[in-house]
Amino acid sequence: MPLPPEFHDIAKRVNNWGRWGDADEAGTLNLITDDVVRAAAATIQSGRRVPLALPLKQDGVQTGTIPGRVNPLHTMTFINLEMFGPDTVATSDDAVTLGLQAGTHWDALAHVSHSGTLYNGRPAASITPHTRAAHGGIDRVGPLVSRGVLLDIARAHGTERLSDGHAITPDDLERAEEQQGVRVQAGDIVLVRTGWIQHYLAGDRGSYGNMPAPGLSLHTPEFFHARDAAAVATDTLGLEVLPPEIDSLWLPVHALHLVEMGLLQGQNWNLEGLSEACAAEGRYAFFLTATPEPFTGGTGAPVAPVAVL
Template structure:
């Protein structure tokens, strides 16, 4: 691990939740006060073949296992005429929908966050730092609407957000969630072939700025928190990779590919943020539907 400030050992040698430990009952109750109108806004992108996704990741597969056409073709109703519809969903945890990364998702060397052995990540899942360790996330969120701040529809593909840009919009404190809008999902609507790469994102300096402020999580509407180059890869040196800075060193969970366009008009400076991943044993990530309660 790079010798820089980190949270290894801070919450105990067995810790697998990182800065989610900062969400004490008192902080959660204080966060409830940020909801003022009671309006609920979903921050999840739609799941489907025509929704934003990265190249090389399988598109979500949604199909019906039984539907109205089956009964029209002669399937016998259940019991006294009861008919039903049922469906199935196959979705990649990363790169195809709004999701939350587990602390086991990325690491360097032979150790996960907090020194847990990387050998504990097996073909059937992670025995340490999996998404099943998260539980629920209820916190005060600070909204960094960078395109509106710059009076543009979306950030340019090569833009890397600096800490000074975040500080111009708002400060943030321990246990908060940083919700960062780049506007990049608009590119999918305009020209899907341009969406995957390159993409704008946080700079390494901005990631460290957020880590220094003890945020509980970082949520962004792009695909990788940091920026992507033309090949769809992070374009910073390995030691400056945002996943290593935030997930691996500081235990800060990441939420990616949010849909934040519906927050532009109400433009809340802060709001109540609620999200819960699937309780997927040993999962490296999970689809989520984050909610903003204004």
């Protein structure tokens, strides 16, 4: 089914192709300037550090719904091996096989294409088994630190967890800003909390991994574009509302973010501790470090983000 006119209308309004030059592969990360980073560092007051990653383990967040996106298979390659002879120093090593989007992760700009194109008009055919993502791979992200902003949608709605299939609108995002006394500005990394990851943390992987699920609506990319956000991440498996708002239009927010805007996006972020910390300190902006593992040509990568309040 061709992408509908509504999608193309939004795509035209949020498109960033050529904004930072025809060769650009960083997209909205260009908005994180030295001045933005200095201002982000100035938000640190208490020094409280809040980890935002899920543990990487074999019984992880993936449910098998997406082919190849396997939880980590962790094995020991040797244990207490005295490589240099008896009674010498012994070492232990291990190895892991995992989907790069297995746990808390960033999606690279090359993760999604539509109509045969990637961000900035690059051909989707440039992704091959040998070159992997020749353009817009996760290795192009580089050091990623900026001001983080938590938009706690669940708390703004007076609940711990949004209901099944709740489509988060720009009005929801603005409502959270108003209640939390914060405003998204250029270069920010926006974290959107639904509370949905509580299913997984409670051991209910089925509810966390299945539809319906809350998430960003088709119109939220216009909010992020207007505010010049650098990246957005959520505490859900799919980032956007599922099932989709328009029948048979799957992953339109992915396509608008990654292809049209060049906006880095993340999933499976654990925002529960951050929600409590921000509420306790009465502020929702903080210093955020979130550099992905630089897999060359990867279409995504694990990340262990830390918010510093």
